[in-house]
Amino acid sequence: MAGAVEGALRDRRDAGGKALVVYVTGGLGDDWTDTVRAVADAGADVIEIGIPFSDPVMDGPTIQAANDRALASGATPTSILTQVSGLDAGVPLAVMTYYNIPFRAGLERFAAALADAGVSGCILPDLPLEETGPWVAAADEAGIETILLAAPTASDERLSRVCARSRGFVYGVGLLGVTGVRAELAASASIIATRLKQLTDLPVLIGVGVGTPGQAVEASAAGDGVVVGSAVVQGMLEDAGPTGVGDLVAQFRVALDAA
Amino acid sequence: MGLSDPTPEGRFGDFGGRYVPETLVPACQELEAAFREAWADQGYRERLDGLLADYAGRPSPMTECENLSGELGCRLLLKREDLNHTGSHKINNVLGQALLAQRMGKTRLVAETGAGQHGVATATAAALLGMECCVYMGEVDIVRQELNVFRMRLLGAEVRTAMSGSRTLKDAINEAMRDWVATVGESHYCLGSVMGPHPYPWMVRRFHEVLGREAREQSEAILGGVPDVVTACVGGGSNAIGIFSGFMDADTELVGVEPAGGAAVGRGIPGVVHGSQSFLMQDEFGQVLEAESISAGLDYPGVGPEHSHLAAIGRARYENVTDAEVVEAFRLLSRTEGIIPALEPAHALAWVFRDRVALAGRSVVLNLSGRGDKDVAQMMDVLGGGEGS
Ligand SMILES: Cc1ncc(COP(=O)(O)O)c(C=O)c1O
Numbered sequence: 320m321a322g323a324v325e326g327a328l329r330d331r332r333d334a335g336g337k338a339l340v341v342y343v344t345g346g347l348g349d350d351w352t353d354t355v356r357a358v359a360d361a362g363a364d365v366i367e368i369g370i371p372f373s374d375p376v377m378d379g380p381t382i383q384a385a386n387d388r389a390l391a392s393g394a395t396p397t398s399i400l401t402q403v404s405g406l407d408a409g410v411p412l413a414v415m416t417y418y419n420i421p422f423r424a425g426l427e428r429f430a431a432a433l434a435d436a437g438v439s440g441c442i443l444p445d446l447p448l449e450e451t452g453p454w455v456a457a458a459d460e461a462g463i464e465t466i467l468l469a470a471p472t473a474s475d476e477r478l479s480r481v482c483a484r485s486r487g488f489v490y491g492v493g494l495l496g497v498t499g500v501r502a503e504l505a506a507s508a509s510i511i512a513t514r515l516k517q518l519t520d521l522p523v524l525i526g527v528g529v530g531t532p533g534q535a536v537e538a539s540a541a542g543d544g545v546v547v548g549s550a551v552v553q554g555m556l557e558d559a560g561p562t563g564v565g566d567l568v569a570q571f572r573v574a575l576d577a578a
Numbered sequence: 579m580g581l582s583d584p585t586p587e588g589r590f591g592d593f594g595g596r597y598v599p600e601t602l603v604p605a606c607q608e609l610e611a612a613f614r615e616a617w618a619d620q621g622y623r624e625r626l627d628g629l630l631a632d633y634a635g636r637p638s639p640m641t642e643c644e645n646l647s648g649e650l651g652c653r654l655l656l657k658r659e660d661l662n663h664t665g666s667h668k669i670n671n672v673l674g675q676a677l678l679a680q681r682m683g684k685t686r687l688v689a690e691t692g693a694g695q696h697g698v699a700t701a702t703a704a705a706l707l708g709m710e711c712c713v714y715m716g717e718v719d720i721v722r723q724e725l726n727v728f729r730m731r732l733l734g735a736e737v738r739t740a741m742s743g744s745r746t747l748k749d750a751i752n753e754a755m756r757d758w759v760a761t762v763g764e765s766h767y768c769l770g771s772v773m774g775p776h777p778y779p780w781m782v783r784r785f786h787e788v789l790g791r792e793a794r795e796q797s798e799a800i801l802g803g804v805p806d807v808v809t810a811c812v813g814g815g816s817n818a819i820g821i822f823s824g825f826m827d828a829d830t831e832l833v834g835v836e837p838a839g840g841a842a843v844g845r846g847i848p849g850v851v852h853g854s855q856s857f858l859m860q861d862e863f864g865q866v867l868e869a870e871s872i873s874a875g876l877d878y879p880g881v882g883p884e885h886s887h888l889a890a891i892g893r894a895r896y897e898n899v900t901d902a903e904v905v906e907a908f909r910l911l912s913r914t915e916g917i918i919p920a921l922e923p924a925h926a927l928a929w930v931f932r933d934r935v936a937l938a939g940r941s942v943v944l945n946l947s948g949r950g951d952k953d954v955a956q957m958m959d960v961l962g963g964g965e966g967s
Binding site: 372373374375376377379383387390395396397418419420421422423424444445446447448449450467468469470471472473474477481492495496497 | 587595596597598599600601602603604605742743748749752755756759760761762763847848849850851852855858860862863864865866
């Protein structure tokens with residue numbers, strides 16, 4: 320049975336649209352939960368809540384800065400999940416964090432805490448396919464969809480195994496590099512989308528390096544949609560507030576709907 | 579008989595593994611295959627052994643400390659890795675990896691460095707083999723190891739400042755990994771210790787086994803048998819695992835010495851960072867803590883996975899010493915033996931000094947992993963100009 324994340328993304332695709340998943344750093348600013356609601360109202364299909372980690376190796380300067388600021392203000396996995404449980408955003412939520420956070424909490428305990436907080440999915444960018452075993456056992460048990468990343472460096476054989484084990488959607492990594500806004504969309508974005516679409520019926524979304532509405536349109540042409548992170552977090556860091564961030568997300572939504 | 583190989587998944591008992599972003603998995607697999615193939619190839623091994631001998635100056639000698647032994651009441655032997663080219667054990671690993679990278683068709687070496695010794699060794703190998711070199715170093719370490727920054731630049735390497743987090747070794751590793759994620763086609767990540775994702779902990783250990791083999795032979799020649807104790811400082815743990823590897827089958831006590839402010843094994847909490855599962859200094863939520871040590875080379879909150887395994891099965895034990903004890907040991911060896919040690923191996927000596935009563939009458943081989951030239955300026959600040967007066 321498909322989970323809430325997969326369901327929402329399939330609904331978007333079945334209606335002929337392109338999906339928009341937006342990343343928001345949890346615990347960043349006092350009004351971050353208002354920002355999550357504004358992002359949902361602006362048309363995000365799924366929202367990723369980042370639980371900050373001290374050593375985010377897949378993240379570039381923007382999300383690193385957001386992480387550091389949230390941690391410095393005292394955000395913890397517990398405080399963020401407590402706030403998430405009262406959130407009622409109206410769209411499915413996924414958590415994005417690094418493996419040591421669930422590992423330290425205890426995998427079963429962390430998966431159960433996600434479920435209790437009303438979170439549907441989880442993304443762990445430093446947990447490659449071979450190491451997923453213990454976590455997915457706990458996540459499957461708790462009904463959490465574990466979304467796996469699929470990288471441009473992988474063979475088709477590896478990509479198909481990643482697709483087979485992924486739940487919710489397949490997260491195609493758009494470029495060789497870490498998160499962050501780039502001037503142009505990398506050519507690898509469309510290539511990985513096309514490759515993945517040939518291997519799976521799960522929704523295929525492209526993230527990492529998708530920073531403008533124009534890039535979102537380009538990146539979603541071959542796939543089913545995009546994940547936008549740093550561009551939104553940059554708005555949060557510049558104190559755009561829930562309204563400002565909502566307006567930004569609305570621009571992505573409008574562009575994708577017009578494509 | 580030495581240390582055993584990890585499982586195909588890169589595990590030493592519960593520890594190790596390959597926790598890297600998907601993007602890097604093929605690169606790790608390719609590296610593992612290339613290393614296995616090269617290690618079995620006589621041509622590669624001869625080239626490496628030739629460089630270790632004629633370029634790096636191996637074998638390094640073993641020195642019996644006639645003066646200090648009397649003062650301590652034990653029989654102290656030093657494995658003189660400080661006499662290697664570039665001034666530390668790091669060159670053993672770097673020559674192996676640089677030759678391997680070249681064989682794999684890579685044109686660029688990326689490295690992290692704490693004390694700068696691994697960065698200098700990598701810059702040296704890159705100069706020798708005509709490769710591009712980029713070294714990440716935390717802003718704090720750039721200040722306290724200024725001399726090594728200059729050496730790296732002189733050798734033609736680019737030194738990039740890691741400004742995130744604690745701005746020390748941990749953050750330099752993060753930046754090096756981010757670089758590798760973006761440049762994996764042309765770059766080899768020349769990791770400087772027995773840590774990171776599989777195959778690094780195993781591969782780097784194999785490159786350092788040479789010093790363990792030498793130390794075994796040399797100590798048997800001097801002592802007429804194996805030593806009672808072998809000790810070494812532990813940052814990531816490469817010099818320690820190198821010397822331990824020579825004594826696994828012997829009835830020799832193995833003691834790793836961590837800084838009190840970076841005692842990953844000492845605190846005994848498992849975690850996952852920088853590619854492997856191992857003991858890790860972290861808070862109750864899993865945020866990695868910042869280590870704090872006078873020695874840039876040991877200022878790291880983690881430890882290589884094989885050390886966690888050796889600790890868990892009780893084959894090695896891990897002690898820790900304070901900065902003040904290290905400073906005393908640094909002065910002691912300089913004054914009594916005419917050898918200025920790096921601050922890192924001064925940790926091992928600080929433990930020997932502290933435990934001298936328990937060690938009385940026993941033989942101790944200490945891995946003197948590096949020389950103190952790089953630390954002299956920092957120690958001038960710590961000790962003031964009055965030293966020696
Ligand atoms: C002389 C010396 N010894 C030891 C170390 C610590 O590394 P490891 O624990 O891998 O030997 C360093 C690191 O910079 C070093 O320069």
